[in-house]
Amino acid sequence: MSMAEGLQPDEFAATAARAVTACAGLGIREQAKNLAGDGLLGVIADEDVGGLALPLGFAVPVIAAAHSGLLGFPLLETILIGRLLQSSLTRLAAAIVSGEKLATIAWQGEAAAERDGGLLVLNGALARVPCAASADHLLVRMSGGAAALIPANAKGVVIEDAAGLDLTVPEHAVRLEAVEVPIGSILPPGTWDLLTSDANVLRAAAILGSAEACLALAQEHASTRRQFGHALSYNQAIRHALARQKLGLESIRHAITRSLSGDGGPVQRDAAFLAAATYGSSISEGALQIHGGMGFTWDVPVHRHLRRIRTLQAQGDASGLIGRFGRRYVSEVAPFAEAGA
Amino acid sequence: MSVLQAVSAQSIAGENFVGEAYRDAMHRWLNANLPGSFRSDSAAFASPTLQQSVAWEAAMYRAGLTGITWPQAYGGHGRSLREHLIANQEIGRLAMPESVNSIGKELAGPIILAVGTEEQKRRFLPAILEMRNIWCQGFSEPEAGSDLAGLRTRATRDGDGWRITGQKIWTSGAYRAHRCLVLARTGALEDRHRGLAMFAVPLDAKGVRVRTIKSIDGRESFCEVFFDEVEVAQADAIGAPDEGWAAAIRVLEIERATNRMYRAWRFENELRHLISACKADAALSAMVADRHYAVRLGEVAVEIEVLKAHVETAVEALARGDKIGARGSLAKLYWSESHQRFAALAIELLSQASLPQIQAIKVARQRFEAIYLQARAETIYAGTTEIQLGIIADRILQLSRGK
Numbered sequence: 001m002s003m004a005e006g007l008q009p010d011e012f013a014a015t016a017a018r019a020v021t022a023c024a025g026l027g028i029r030e031q032a033k034n035l036a037g038d039g040l041l042g043v044i045a046d047e048d049v050g051g052l053a054l055p056l057g058f059a060v061p062v063i064a065a066a067h068s069g070l071l072g073f074p075l076l077e078t079i080l081i082g083r084l085l086q087s088s089l090t091r092l093a094a095a096i097v098s099g100e101k102l103a104t105i106a107w108q109g110e111a112a113a114e115r116d117g118g119l120l121v122l123n124g125a126l127a128r129v130p131c132a133a134s135a136d137h138l139l140v141r142m143s144g145g146a147a148a149l150i151p152a153n154a155k156g157v158v159i160e161d162a163a164g165l166d167l168t169v170p171e172h173a174v175r176l177e178a179v180e181v182p183i184g185s186i187l188p189p190g191t192w193d194l195l196t197s198d199a200n201v202l203r204a205a206a207i208l209g210s211a212e213a214c215l216a217l218a219q220e221h222a223s224t225r226r227q228f229g230h231a232l233s234y235n236q237a238i239r240h241a242l243a244r245q246k247l248g249l250e251s252i253r254h255a256i257t258r259s260l261s262g263d264g265g266p267v268q269r270d271a272a273f274l275a276a277a278t279y280g281s282s283i284s285e286g287a288l289q290i291h292g293g294m295g296f297t298w299d300v301p302v303h304r305h306l307r308r309i310r311t312l313q314a315q316g317d318a319s320g321l322i323g324r325f326g327r328r329y330v331s332e333v334a335p336f337a338e339a340g341a
Numbered sequence: 342m343s344v345l346q347a348v349s350a351q352s353i354a355g356e357n358f359v360g361e362a363y364r365d366a367m368h369r370w371l372n373a374n375l376p377g378s379f380r381s382d383s384a385a386f387a388s389p390t391l392q393q394s395v396a397w398e399a400a401m402y403r404a405g406l407t408g409i410t411w412p413q414a415y416g417g418h419g420r421s422l423r424e425h426l427i428a429n430q431e432i433g434r435l436a437m438p439e440s441v442n443s444i445g446k447e448l449a450g451p452i453i454l455a456v457g458t459e460e461q462k463r464r465f466l467p468a469i470l471e472m473r474n475i476w477c478q479g480f481s482e483p484e485a486g487s488d489l490a491g492l493r494t495r496a497t498r499d500g501d502g503w504r505i506t507g508q509k510i511w512t513s514g515a516y517r518a519h520r521c522l523v524l525a526r527t528g529a530l531e532d533r534h535r536g537l538a539m540f541a542v543p544l545d546a547k548g549v550r551v552r553t554i555k556s557i558d559g560r561e562s563f564c565e566v567f568f569d570e571v572e573v574a575q576a577d578a579i580g581a582p583d584e585g586w587a588a589a590i591r592v593l594e595i596e597r598a599t600n601r602m603y604r605a606w607r608f609e610n611e612l613r614h615l616i617s618a619c620k621a622d623a624a625l626s627a628m629v630a631d632r633h634y635a636v637r638l639g640e641v642a643v644e645i646e647v648l649k650a651h652v653e654t655a656v657e658a659l660a661r662g663d664k665i666g667a668r669g670s671l672a673k674l675y676w677s678e679s680h681q682r683f684a685a686l687a688i689e690l691l692s693q694a695s696l697p698q699i700q701a702i703k704v705a706r707q708r709f710e711a712i713y714l715q716a717r718a719e720t721i722y723a724g725t726t727e728i729q730l731g732i733i734a735d736r737i738l739q740l741s742r743g744k
Binding site: 219222223231233234236239240242243244246247250251254255257258261263267268271274275278322323324325326327329330333334335336 | 612613614616617618620621626629630632634635636637638639640642643646647649650651653654671674675701704705727729730731733734735737738740741742743
């Protein structure tokens with residue numbers, strides 16, 4: 001963690017914003033090189049694989065800036081995979097951190113595995129795989145909580161376009177039809193849970209970035225658009241709607257901060273993502289509403305953020321997670337003792 | 342007073358506990374000394390009398406659990422705001438009664454510390470902590486609720502002192518208070534924010550009349566207070582005459598940002614109590630295991646986590662020396678609305694309990710039906726939801742009002 005000394009996560013926000021701007025109009029592999037050049041792909045990966053070895057909190061402003069700037073690159077997945085593979089598949093991790101190889105994650109579905117000598121044979125239907133059509137490797141969940149890394153061009157890997165809201169980082173569906181992978185490609189049980197716990201913090205950061213952009217756009221519109229002889233922001237209904245969006249935005253920001261503090265654990269990480277999913281949706285939908293008819297046009301970018309937020313919400317399975325979150329809470333409380341507390 | 346006989350005479354206030362040791366000490370003291378009958382999540386609960394509450398809060402002070410950040414010169418414990426948060430987290434984790442002197446400890450006291458004279462600090466502050474003086478807050482008036490700048494209670498010069506005439510309303514706990522922190526007008530009504538002054542008016546002074554108002558929960562806790570040519574000494578004027586509005590704003594910012602800092606942890610105590618009651622009941626235990634209620638309870642739990650994040654972020658900002666300013670409105674708006682949603686869910690769940698009702702459900706219904714009703718006030722007092730939204734729009738977003 002020596003790199004962290006003297007550095008503050010917020011200092012990465014400006015670097016990330018500049019890097020995102022520089023990526024505009026570039027192909028995905030050129031973007032990878034650019035982002036790697038700024039150290040952003042390996043922000044939390046070990047120095048051995050070319051990373052900066054910084055804590056997860058340093059990836060938060062990077063991801064937020066990427067999403068605020070509508071970066072068309074699977075940055076969240078890349079940052080997580082680079083670190084995930086740094087011990088077991090060091091060379092591949094280094095190639096991902098340097099931008100030479102592209103990797104992504106199948107967030108929905110899992111693969112069933114059968115052993116065949118020194119190989120595993122994988123079958124399954126996977127979905128919500130950002131930029132799979134451009135990736136060299138896919139990380140997929142296995143039954144039992146392990147994960148497998150699969151070359152995207154392996155025999156039996158079928159990548160298909162998928163319906164999805166996100167225009168900026170489009171999702172694909174993947175079918176695995178008797179895909180053979182070496183045993184060494186399997187990451188141990190527990191890998192997936194650790195991955196999703198970190199992913200939840202970064203998804204919250206992604207939603208924060210998009211929600212922040214939406215509120216800024218709505219605020220700008222409300223201040224400049226005139227109706228009935230006044231700026232829209234003259235009207236209490238508009239002022240209060242924007243104030244509620246601000247409350248939601250700060251709630252996401254504080255929840256992320258808490259999830260990364262000394263008190264932060266799995267509960268706080270899940271809570272940060274769940275709060276972001278709820279407030280992020282309402283902020284982006286509310287920002288669209290403030291724009292009136294203009295909000296429904298292709299050119300006003302609020303819909304791009306709305307699409308991304310809804311996609312992130314689904315990739316993190318917010319609706320399933322809130323049920324598990326509630327059940328976990330309920331299970332930890334003992335029944336009331338009749339003798340009195 | 343018999344319920345308090347168990348209160349440890351041993352003070353932990355003077356010990357030099359640090360960090361988690363401080364938390365442990367607070368936790369142990371509270372668990373050892375809070376009477377079972379004070380715990381609203383207990384079958385033994387019986388609402389404490391005023392005398393019992395006063396004795397309990399005085400014991401909490403001696404143990405180091407109130408006056409935490411106040412200077413030792415004025416009876417405080419001279420600790421940091423972070424330690425104040427730790428103690429409040431432990432206070433919140435137990436279902437203990439609300440303070441009967443929170444106005445003194447969390448409004449009047451901090452204001453006197455900020456703008457009071459040395460003599461006032463020495464006279465008022467230890468008496469608040471020792472529970473010898475209970476305070477109430479005389480801001481709202483019949484014609485000036487949210488719009489305090491329109492208040493009409495007048496303070497006029499009378500020799501060396503002042504004479505106050507007017508009426509206050511929604512004054513919580515005035516019937517039991519010794520002093521009222523009164524905001525009064527020294528200038529003309531048209532002056533709005535200018536010419537407002539603050540006074541520590543003794544409620545046993547000639548010309549003061551207190552009338553209780555019955556509230557929706559059946560209690561008579563808030564009051565109207567009438568001032569008829571009440572003589573107030575200059576020594577009881579808090580801050581300079583034209584400082585009244587600035588002091589009032591400071592009070593309200595403090596009130597919104599830091600008062601009852603334990604709320605998120607108390608809400609968690611309430612949620613755990615609700616779930617424990619449901620799990621003791623045949624019908625409800627099946628319901629809370631079902632996805633529908635698991636999701637809704639999960640939503641409450643997430644909101645509690647977010648509220649903790651708001652509080653902890655505010656404490657860290659204040660501890661760094663930042664001014665809290667309008668940011669207190671974010672936390673106030675958040676906790677008041679989320680608590681209402683939670684309370685509504687609680688009574689909805691408990692109303693579906695099996696018959697005949699078991700003791701656990703009776704205890705929980707008593708607590709949550711009271712919370713549900715009291716929570717309706719939470720989006721009204723300390724600045725209504727609409728006022729908070731206005732503050733966020735004006736002062737945080739700085740939205741243009743221009744034509």
